Amino acid sequence: MVIALVAFLVLRAAVVPQSFGEYGHFRGAAIAEIAARPIAHAGHDACEACHTDVVDQKKLGKHVVVPCEACHGALAKHADDPASVTPPKLDTAVVCARCHEANSAKPKTFPQVATADHSGGIACDTCHQPHKPKIEQTKTETKTEEHNLEAGGKK
């Protein structure tokens, strides 16, 4: 009987992880293990530390609220080692349409276009500057104005 009890206790000590029950009915060390995983998105603070020129440009337009990695993707590796890991060039015809393609389920106040009518699928950065997307209209640039009115863009 005593031997069986001792054998049980020894087995139990060997099988049950040390931190089990530390905070509840689970392995306490798991919390720290999950917390220790590496990150993939650097966060816009990390981007803004170096790319101050882009931050200044974004401040002039509505895209100031759009975080960098929403378009550019997960770039923690680039933030860790900017020299060797460079972000891929984006295809604006795809990236811009993800948000701005017209859809009746989108909020009515959100700027939307049907890209087929608006641009015929050409890259948006042909006309728009992605960090400051509004096209400035001046009297001398009548062509831009015409294009914008045809495209249904707001003044």
Added chain:
Amino acid sequence: MDLTRRRLLMLLPAAAVAWKYVQAGTPEMSPNYKFTEHWWGMLIDIPKCIGCGSCVRACADENDVPDGYFRTWIERYHVADWKIEKPEVESPNGGKQGFPPNLDATGKNFFVPKLCNHCADSPCTQVCPVGATFVTPDGVVLVDKSYCLGCRYCVQACPYGCRFINPKTDTAEKCSLCYHRITKGLTTACCEVCPTGARQLADLKNPKDPIHEFLRNHTVQVLKPHMATGAKVFYNGMDGSVR
């Protein structure tokens, strides 16, 4: 103290025990992070969601979510006039590549991002037979994948359908509220990339968190409140047809 052979032999077992602790190590959390000081949740502002799928893509990148499985996803609701009980819901590939254009503007149309609700009284943790899933002291429901058997009880138990079995590891997986990010002082990947601010991480224990003012001034609901799960993902402007 002279280190004689006798002393060395006496020290060795102690060193062996200590070495076990050294090897196990304390994986690095942010040094200032105390999980008794936080209680995490999320705020989702439905009128701001544009269904771009940035959150779904970011989540997959951040957490190596296999294709076809989702820790967070977006649903598009279409509630036809006179049919509030039977909304049409679709989520093509979880909304990862956004949604195909839908120019039919009749009825109500809107997007609802979904994720684990990090319930305070979570049904999924209660059914786990081995203690592989749990609520952390800061209110995040996590899965210990080295301890999970893959028995699928939790997948059935979650009333929100937030869990799946990862085909690579054959263990249960779900949104971890980017626990590896929030413990380092960052926000979750989905909140980080949301272009309209429709998703916001909220620390309900922090009196300075803007969530408190928001909850005071808005009509906010959680999913399936009748299940009394203590869900902590708050939806602003949610239509009554959302399930």
